[in-house]
Amino acid sequence: MRLSELAEALGAERIGEVPRERVKEVLEKYERLGKPVIYKVEGWEPEVVSALYSSREAVWKALNAGSDEEAYEKLLHYKKGTMEIVPFSYRKVDSLDYLPWVKFYPEDGGAYHTASVYVACLDDVCNASYHRTMYLGPRKAALRMVPRHLYKMYKEALERGEELKVAVVIGAPSEVEFAAALSLPFGEFELEVAASLAGSLEVSKTPLYSLPVPARAGAVIEGRITAERVDEGPFVDLLHTYDSVRKEPVLEVDAVYVGEEPLHIILPGGVEHQFLMGYPKEASIWDSVRKVVPKVHKVRLTRGGGMWLHAVVSVEKNVDGDAKNAIMAAFAGHPSLKHVVVVDPDVDPDDPYQVEWAIATRFQAHEDLIVIKNARGSSLDPSSQDGLTSKMGLDATAPLKSKDKFKRVGNI
Ligand SMILES: C/C(=C\C(=O)O)CCOP(=O)(O)O
Numbered sequence: 001m002r003l004s005e006l007a008e009a010l011g012a013e014r015i016g017e018v019p020r021e022r023v024k025e026v027l028e029k030y031e032r033l034g035k036p037v038i039y040k041v042e043g044w045e046p047e048v049v050s051a052l053y054s055s056r057e058a059v060w061k062a063l064n065a066g067s068d069e070e071a072y073e074k075l076l077h078y079k080k081g082t083m084e085i086v087p088f089s090y091r092k093v094d095s096l097d098y099l100p101w102v103k104f105y106p107e108d109g110g111a112y113h114t115a116s117v118y119v120a121c122l123d124d125v126c127n128a129s130y131h132r133t134m135y136l137g138p139r140k141a142a143l144r145m146v147p148r149h150l151y152k153m154y155k156e157a158l159e160r161g162e163e164l165k166v167a168v169v170i171g172a173p174s175e176v177e178f179a180a181a182l183s184l185p186f187g188e189f190e191l192e193v194a195a196s197l198a199g200s201l202e203v204s205k206t207p208l209y210s211l212p213v214p215a216r217a218g219a220v221i222e223g224r225i226t227a228e229r230v231d232e233g234p235f236v237d238l239l240h241t242y243d244s245v246r247k248e249p250v251l252e253v254d255a256v257y258v259g260e261e262p263l264h265i266i267l268p269g270g271v272e273h274q275f276l277m278g279y280p281k282e283a284s285i286w287d288s289v290r291k292v293v294p295k296v297h298k299v300r301l302t303r304g305g306g307m308w309l310h311a312v313v314s315v316e317k318n319v320d321g322d323a324k325n326a327i328m329a330a331f332a333g334h335p336s337l338k339h340v341v342v343v344d345p346d347v348d349p350d351d352p353y354q355v356e357w358a359i360a361t362r363f364q365a366h367e368d369l370i371v372i373k374n375a376r377g378s379s380l381d382p383s384s385q386d387g388l389t390s391k392m393g394l395d396a397t398a399p400l401k402s403k404d405k406f407k408r409v410g411n412i
């Protein structure tokens, strides 16, 4: 769905101009309200939308689904959809300076674009993935590149003595934004998955490098990722800590275009950021756990864990050992997961009090705790050491044979 269309369907509020230094505060407000906001950053022409995916219902709408199960199924069992090639209809502008760049937190390394989806093709493989983009000048930016698909293509290009040509899309249709957040196998093109989520997707080839991009987005930047590396960061990530400064590659910009759609700015560490990154992982945990227990009721990656490190899963058991298997399956479903609590169906993972109550009344550390030392941790976790972490699973389910003793009475 085009972002303007989605924003309207979600009852977006249009608020006029926002001074650059107030953007963070405004985005926080609209995320709290759970409602998209359309605005201009004072001094810049393009319209911006934010707080789009700030509720579970908004995520369903973005994925054309009516429930978590339906949305999870869509993300898990995509087919390659049809990409309909249409002429490139964006308007060329002078430079990156046409776009508003926002510095969100005082110690951020610079002003950023956060919803920037990089499309690259090398040989017959195309890829689309998120990389935050830090402004360096009218024709120069830096991007954070974790060692995944784009990095693999970049390394390959450099080994051939080439730079990696990319098209950076800001304000892409919602299905593209979610598809770009998936961890697909290398070689599967996220735009084809987006086409499947959407039914079909209009795609245009960029003028300079003929890279496939959604036909309707806020902006498209054509450029090359070069061998030059610069300091990128600090930058507040999903966990609301400053991600460290790293030497990251430079994007040399060759052309900037704008479309009819608004740009998208995602508040770092905000609800929208957490949903975009975390929701596909909920789907993956759900899929993994449902293979080892009779029924998974709910999977929730929780807010305090950045929708990345902490999960609560409610399950039905056949035998008591099922909950321990559910813990292992949850870790398999999301390799960055650090702590997981498994609860019975009468405990709502959306209610932190109920979850705590289950730990208080149904959990004994000497027999219900699983600790795994020195596993691969999330690069975002400042407490992990050399990328290694301890993982912990809590079986907070009641023993099957003595249900009555563990019945919750009244409201917590
Ligand atoms: C979700 C990530 C970054 C962000 O959105 O801030 C990437 C973290 O990846 P790990 O595999 O957990 O290191």
Ligand SMILES: [Mn+2]
Pocket: 127, 128, 129, 149, 184, 185, 186, 187, 188, 190
């Ligand atoms: Mn990929």
